[in-house]
Amino acid sequence: MEQLIRRELSHGIYLNSVRDDRFKSGRISVNMFVPLKEETAAENALLTQLLGRSCKDYPDYISLNREVSRLYGAALTAECVKMGDFQAITLSVSGLDDRYTLNGEVLSKELAELLCKMIFEPKLEGEAFAGYDVEQERRQLLELIEAEANEKRGYAIKQCIRLMCENDRFGISRFGTYEQVQCVTPEQLYKAWRRVLETAIVNIVVVGELDSEGIGEALNAEFKRIERKPVNGVIKPYIFDGEVKQETEIQEVMQSKLVLGFSCNITAGDERADHAKLMTLVLGGTPSSKLFTNVREKESLCYYCAASYNRQKGIILVDSGVEKQNIEKAKKEILNQLEQIKLGNITEFEISAAKLAVGDSAGMVTDSVSGIDKFYSSQLFEKEILSPAQAAQRISAVTKEQIVEAAKCVELAAVYVLTDGKEGIE
Amino acid sequence: MSAKITEIKNDRLNEKYYKIDHESGLTVYVFPKEGYKSTYAVYGTNFGSVNTHFVADGKEIISPDGIAHYLEHKLFESEDGDAFTKYAKTGANANAYTSFEKTCYLFSCSTKLEENLRILLSFVQSPYFTDETVAKEQGIIGQEIRMYDDAPDWRVMFNLLGGMYHNHPVKVDIAGTVESIAAITPAKLYECYNSFYTPENMALCVVGNADVDMVVSLVDELVKKTESKQVERIFPDEPLSVATDYVEQVLPVTVPLFQLGFKADGSVKLSEKQTAACEVMLMTLASNYSPMYKELMDNGLINESFGYEQLEGPYYNGLLFSGESKNPKAAAEIIKKHVSNALENGLDKDDFEIAKKAIYADYASYLNSVSSIGGALISCAFTGRELFKTIEAVAQLEIEEAEEMLKFLLNPENTTLSVIRGGQENV
Numbered sequence: 033m034e035q036l037i038r039r040e041l042s043h044g045i046y047l048n049s050v051r052d053d054r055f056k057s058g059r060i061s062v063n064m065f066v067p068l069k070e071e072t073a074a075e076n077a078l079l080t081q082l083l084g085r086s087c088k089d090y091p092d093y094i095s096l097n098r099e100v101s102r103l104y105g106a107a108l109t110a111e112c113v114k115m116g117d118f119q120a121i122t123l124s125v126s127g128l129d130d131r132y133t134l135n136g137e138v139l140s141k142e143l144a145e146l147l148c149k150m151i152f153e154p155k156l157e158g159e160a161f162a163g164y165d166v167e168q169e170r171r172q173l174l175e176l177i178e179a180e181a182n183e184k185r186g187y188a189i190k191q192c193i194r195l196m197c198e199n200d201r202f203g204i205s206r207f208g209t210y211e212q213v214q215c216v217t218p219e220q221l222y223k224a225w226r227r228v229l230e231t232a233i234v235n236i237v238v239v240g241e242l243d244s245e246g247i248g249e250a251l252n253a254e255f256k257r258i259e260r261k262p263v264n265g266v267i268k269p270y271i272f273d274g275e276v277k278q279e280t281e282i283q284e285v286m287q288s289k290l291v292l293g294f295s296c297n298i299t300a301g302d303e304r305a306d307h308a309k310l311m312t313l314v315l316g317g318t319p320s321s322k323l324f325t326n327v328r329e330k331e332s333l334c335y336y337c338a339a340s341y342n343r344q345k346g347i348i349l350v351d352s353g354v355e356k357q358n359i360e361k362a363k364k365e366i367l368n369q370l371e372q373i374k375l376g377n378i379t380e381f382e383i384s385a386a387k388l389a390v391g392d393s394a395g396m397v398t399d400s401v402s403g404i405d406k407f408y409s410s411q412l413f414e415k416e417i418l419s420p421a422q423a424a425q426r427i428s429a430v431t432k433e434q435i436v437e438a439a440k441c442v443e444l445a446a447v448y449v450l451t452d453g454k455e456g457i458e
Numbered sequence: 459m460s461a462k463i464t465e466i467k468n469d470r471l472n473e474k475y476y477k478i479d480h481e482s483g484l485t486v487y488v489f490p491k492e493g494y495k496s497t498y499a500v501y502g503t504n505f506g507s508v509n510t511h512f513v514a515d516g517k518e519i520i521s522p523d524g525i526a527h528y529l530e531h532k533l534f535e536s537e538d539g540d541a542f543t544k545y546a547k548t549g550a551n552a553n554a555y556t557s558f559e560k561t562c563y564l565f566s567c568s569t570k571l572e573e574n575l576r577i578l579l580s581f582v583q584s585p586y587f588t589d590e591t592v593a594k595e596q597g598i599i600g601q602e603i604r605m606y607d608d609a610p611d612w613r614v615m616f617n618l619l620g621g622m623y624h625n626h627p628v629k630v631d632i633a634g635t636v637e638s639i640a641a642i643t644p645a646k647l648y649e650c651y652n653s654f655y656t657p658e659n660m661a662l663c664v665v666g667n668a669d670v671d672m673v674v675s676l677v678d679e680l681v682k683k684t685e686s687k688q689v690e691r692i693f694p695d696e697p698l699s700v701a702t703d704y705v706e707q708v709l710p711v712t713v714p715l716f717q718l719g720f721k722a723d724g725s726v727k728l729s730e731k732q733t734a735a736c737e738v739m740l741m742t743l744a745s746n747y748s749p750m751y752k753e754l755m756d757n758g759l760i761n762e763s764f765g766y767e768q769l770e771g772p773y774y775n776g777l778l779f780s781g782e783s784k785n786p787k788a789a790a791e792i793i794k795k796h797v798s799n800a801l802e803n804g805l806d807k808d809d810f811e812i813a814k815k816a817i818y819a820d821y822a823s824y825l826n827s828v829s830s831i832g833g834a835l836i837s838c839a840f841t842g843r844e845l846f847k848t849i850e851a852v853a854q855l856e857i858e859e860a861e862e863m864l865k866f867l868l869n870p871e872n873t874t875l876s877v878i879r880g881g882q883e884n885v
Contacts, residue, residue: 054493056471056822093755098747098812105816128819132471134853172761178712179763179782182610283710287604319542319552332597335605353605381546388549395495395568396551399666400827 035419036408041252044262045234049244050404056132058240059401060247061124064232068119068201074208075224077112078216080121081169082161084110088153103139104128114206116267116344123150129241144247152254160218177210188289188450189351195277196293196446200270202345229258233265235412239404267413269299270345277446282453288356293446294348300414305343307438310430312341312348313386320385322369333362356451373439390427394420461674468846471822476670482683483658487835488673489665495568497666498828501578502562504840505654507632511692514653521650522641524634527556529647531595532587541581550574558628559771560840579680585651587644603633610711610878618717618876621705625694628774656684661839666828693773700874708881715878716786717778718793722867724774730843734851739860740766741813742805750796759789777867786877794870810857821849
């Protein structure tokens, strides 16, 4: 039911399908992975916006939006995200299952065809995208970059990653910089489009009661018309250079943000990745975690204090929102809680709570179309793709000693603080 | 105890659920989802941030702003330990939220449903507030309030509500303020608890891998029939006109945010058909293929974050349009122009048909998700509407019905524009 079937359609193009008739809608995603680089990040980001906005047959956003809405308000999304050392350009469409249309319309075929058009037949003017379209999308992408700074929790996390990864590709923004986006030309975007089609590692993900083979073959046939040389899909682990990076940024905020970046040198593929995952959950992944029970409940220092593990890069982040005068206190307590794990001061209750949370959420993931898509898509660079139940089972086998050993690999690499400028900085 | 069980079906989408009027007074919904492993359960009371003024058994009570939310936090602690610790032994993912008109406690799980339901039903019925535990929460909630103070999308909405409403408590932040919550005491929490956490005022919804008999027998066992209370919710008189037509605040934002609110008559309770008509009307008017959207976009006045929603509850009703814009005032003028145009000439027939199908498909997709169904059912429990009736109303909607809602809800002469700007431009 929720088992993924994966096969390579041609070199560097994979079809991942989860057939499931329980849902009233289905989803097709085409994820194109290209290396995350300083010089191309902005082009790829702007290209993603353009591909999602129009195509040859529907040459402006109004005609495209109208067509998509006509297909029972299907959702067409174009997204540019960062995954390890790669930038993923993802176009996806989700729509009502054919069984439930009001007048018996067959939507799935039309939706798959539309997705093909979006990727392979954009609206072009010779060997360039149309100038007017580029300007519209440039404006929107610039506003999106600016808006990222409005949401302070996410902004602080991004700033910490940038600080920590000065010398690592992972520090590059998924949108490139504001200045780079300002400079991209319609001709460069055309070249970027060709480059993506020619070199991307392509993962097609189909979830629902859909003809995944037919959809995969239709997309593959289009890619076959292109001379392709897919890039090598390897993600390098984050290497800590031994110097803890520190940065305090001043903004007029009511609440300060504290983000600690850690290197752990354990990445996907390493059998210890499950240990690091469970260790992070024990530290700050559930309401029974050390950070929640101590920093929030016992010390009343914050509303949130959470830890997350990026297994592609081997990075752990802890983030919290605190009063300015409590920044140092919170930092000390977070480091103390990590130290406690290193010392083996972990209770059976803390471990079992984290394991149960993983085990239980495995069942929940499989009950939603987007949950299934997201769960499998996060593993596309891994040698072995696990089902939610298999992944939970591995976590449940991790021992206390393995958690302690994983914690011992964790080193503080960056401290980022966002705070107001009043009364000096602590 | 006994219970009256009603089966509610929808053949078009091949779904059914059960509504149980339990003898204790509790309304229970069970919506089994075939083939699902997980279950979502929500236990809620029809008591939210707007219910600070009420009369309970003849006694008039005025509570500090933010008390419903504070109570939500504190209910997690019972005399025999906190609920999170209990859930930690089952692995369920538990949470709670407070909105304008309700407080809900929920979990999702894929194993040990019965055990989790026991935890949920027990802790919500076991208040335990002491001076010490109440004081401890001040710091945590204080930081939650601070976090929202820095959230421009939250501020832009409460500033808007402050501009639209003269007296209605919907204009007050759900969590209250750092000052208002300082006045909260165990006695005040018990006062609210005893008035609103009674079975007649509550509902339980269980969706997913669930069985009606099991849920009903658990409710039989665990839900205590309490002495019936006479509680009257008091709302101040609220003029139909907005309090002010423009509000702004400076925050460290790079792109200004705006919300344009249209204030409507809040004293009318909408039926399923009217709710459906409102949704389809809004999409027809402002969706991303509408002339309104096109003009805004072509003039560079909005981006993809543009959106719209209805804000409806006890004695308030309105629509809001929101987005990021370099020129919020110009954006607001264009929105109002298109509203006036629709009022004068009616809605576009083709656009209406497209919107109708899209909203219908939206509802069908909600039925994929146990948490979406749970959320919809608990709202229905307190508004008195029925989920499938709303879906059918969408499928059979006529354009005239949508136009009626347009006239009822949108008056371009009665709006408030709320803006959050960065401040640099005038410095």
